[in-house]
Amino acid sequence: xxxxxxxxxxxxxxxxxxxxxxxxxxxxxxxxxxxxxxxxxxxxxxxxxxxxxxxxxxxxxxxxxxxxxxxxxxxxxxxxxxxxxxxxxxxxxxxxxxxxxxxxxxxxxxxxxxxxxxxxxxxxxxxxxxxxxxxxxxxxxxxxxxxxxxxxxxxxxxxxxxxxxxxxxxxxxxxxxxxxxxxxxxxxxxxxxxxxxxxxxxxxxxxxxxxxxxxxxxxxxxxxxxxxxxxxxxxxxxxxxxxxxxxxxxxxxxxxxxxxxxxxxxxxxxxxxxxxxxxxxxxxxxxxxxxxxxxxxxxxxxxxxxxxxxxxxxxxxxxxxxxxxxxxxxxxxxxxxxxxxxxxxxxxxxxx
Numbered sequence: 001x002x003x004x005x006x007x008x009x010x011x012x013x014x015x016x017x018x019x020x021x022x023x024x025x026x027x028x029x030x031x032x033x034x035x036x037x038x039x040x041x042x043x044x045x046x047x048x049x050x051x052x053x054x055x056x057x058x059x060x061x062x063x064x065x066x067x068x069x070x071x072x073x074x075x076x077x078x079x080x081x082x083x084x085x086x087x088x089x090x091x092x093x094x095x096x097x098x099x100x101x102x103x104x105x106x107x108x109x110x111x112x113x114x115x116x117x118x119x120x121x122x123x124x125x126x127x128x129x130x131x132x133x134x135x136x137x138x139x140x141x142x143x144x145x146x147x148x149x150x151x152x153x154x155x156x157x158x159x160x161x162x163x164x165x166x167x168x169x170x171x172x173x174x175x176x177x178x179x180x181x182x183x184x185x186x187x188x189x190x191x192x193x194x195x196x197x198x199x200x201x202x203x204x205x206x207x208x209x210x211x212x213x214x215x216x217x218x219x220x221x222x223x224x225x226x227x228x229x230x231x232x233x234x235x236x237x238x239x240x241x242x243x244x245x246x247x248x249x250x251x252x253x254x255x256x257x258x259x260x261x262x263x264x265x266x267x268x269x270x271x272x273x274x275x276x277x278x279x280x281x282x283x284x285x286x287x288x289x290x291x292x293x294x295x296x297x298x299x300x301x302x303x304x305x306x307x308x309x310x311x312x313x314x315x316x317x318x319x320x321x322x323x324x325x326x327x328x329x330x331x332x333x334x335x336x337x338x339x340x341x342x343x344x345x346x347x348x349x350x351x352x
Contacts, residue, residue, distance in 0.1 A: 003029055004312045007066040007090075009057045009081060010073030011035040011044035012165075014095060018070050019048045021301075021308045028312055034060040035073075057081045061088045068116070068315055071095055074167040075175050079104040083111050091116040093311045093321070096123075097184040098328040100175040102336050105329045116314050118321030119328040121188040124269050126306025126322075129277060130189065132294040133258075133267060137193055141279070142260030145238055149257045150186055152269070153227075153245040156214045169210075169222035177224030179207070179335060182244050187331045188323055189269055190240070193258075196327055198234055200334060200350040205230035205341040214247045230338045232350075263288075271298035 006028050008018055015035070022028045032052035035041035045053045054060045061069065061084055068091035071078050079099050085092045092112070098119040099105045108117065124130060136142075167173035174180050191198055207225035210218055227245035234240065258265045267277040277294040307322070314321040323331075334350065341348045 002316065003027060004091075004315050005029050005031045005065055005067045006312075007032045007034070007060045007063060007069045009034045009060060009069055009071050010095070011037075011040045012073070015070075015072035016044055016047070017304050018072050018308065019044060019050070021305045022070075023048050024305075025308055025312060027316065028308070031066050032060050032063055058084065061085055061090060066090060068092065068311070070311075074165075074173055075100050075180070076167070076173045079108060082108050082117075086111045086113065086115055086117075089115070091311075091315050092118075093307075094119050094328075096121040097175060097180045097335070098325070098332055102329060102332045105325060105332050109325045109329065112325065116311070116318075116321065117325045118311050118314065119184075119188075119323045119325065119331075120307050121184040121328060121331060122192075122310070122321070122323035123303040123307050124185055124189050124271075125192055126302055126310070127271055127298050128296050128302075129267060129275055129294060129298060130192075130269075133265060133277060134193055136265065136277070136279075136293065137258070141263065141281075142258060142265065143262030145258060145260045147239050147241065147257075147259040148190065149241045149259070150190070150255075151241075151243045152182070152186070152254045153243065153248045153250060154252055154254075155250060156211075156217060156247045159217055163219055166219040166221060169218055169224040169226065171224045174224065176335075176339060177207075177209075177222075177228075178226050178244050178246050179228045179338060180224075182246075183228065183242075183335055183338070184331055186242065186244060186269070187334055188327070191327065191330055192323075196330060198238070199236065199352065200232045200240075200337070201235050202233040202347050203230060203334070203337045203341050203350055204347040205338045206345075207339075207342045210247045211249050213249070217247065225342075228338065228342070230341070232334070265293075271300055271302060273297055273299075 034054035038055035070093045207228040210226045226247045229243040232240040263281040279293040281289045
């Protein structure tokens with residue numbers, strides 16, 4: 001196989017991004033699109049020159065000309081469509097978060113057989129800065145890693161011009177809020193730095209809904225968290241301090257710090273112009289010596305193009321994608337543990 005014939009289910013914002021980069025990939029032929037809102041599917045098909053349009057996923061999945069599908073809609077109901085896709089012999093790329101909970105991921109894993117299945121939570125790992133930091137960590141330059149600090153918070157920006165979709169902050173549609181929407185990226189990125197060998201043992205967490213002054217800025221009925229913080233204690237003594245928030249009554253902050261006994265790295269996960277990775281080296285002679293160890297230009301196209309290209313190549317080359325369902329299950333299990341600690345208001349033991 002040298003060309004992957006693709007169908008896309010879900011033609012909203014992220015579905016159209018998938019269409020854009022799938023259409024520009026020489027290894028892809030987009031055969032059909034589907035959306036429960038038929039007018040949305042027709043609009044996307046016209047915009048990107050796709051001939052076949054469906055108002056339900058089942059009709060698209062019955063298409064014999066389709067090899068693989070991208071599921072680009074909210075998490076609720078996604079597992080059922082994935083299971084049907086596997087039953088029809090289709091490879092599957094699932095938008096993030098991978099599912100509503102770990103049990104759904106296990107069902108998908110059991111059903112996929114020899115088919116290729118991946119999750120879009122790998123997006124930020126296609127950036128050059130990720131690849132540099134990964135190689136830097138592998139070199140041992142930081143020594144024994146002691147602490148990883150991740151803090152990414154955004155202040156509220158006032159009334160939105162367009163109200164965000166309800167599912168983003170609805171537990172019964174999205175499984176949760178900011179932790180599902182962005183935590184999957186953070187945890188995927190984190191696990192991959194350590195070749196998916198991190199061994200969390202204890203998780204203690206807390207989460208909060210949107211502050212009262214900002215409630216008019218989200219749809220009525222929003223019941224999921226907009227701010228989460230957690231401490232994860234790992235088997236080898238490594239500690240992870242994690243915080244992610246939106247609609248925050250504070251200033252913006254976005255950064256990662258990995259601290260070892262020989263130095264530390266500071267960087268950002270998201271793409272940006274003139275991005276840097278900073279190394280703070282521990283020396284006997286001069287104390288801490290700061291230096292820029294990587295600098296480059298990145299943009300958001302890289303992350304969207306990368307996840308499509310990786311999925312297509314994984315089908316053609318018969319290999320696992322950057323984040324397969326096995327890896328996505330780890331991310332979701334830690335996510336579930338964070339929620340469990342939050343709901344119980346006590347530490348929980350993480351079971352791999």
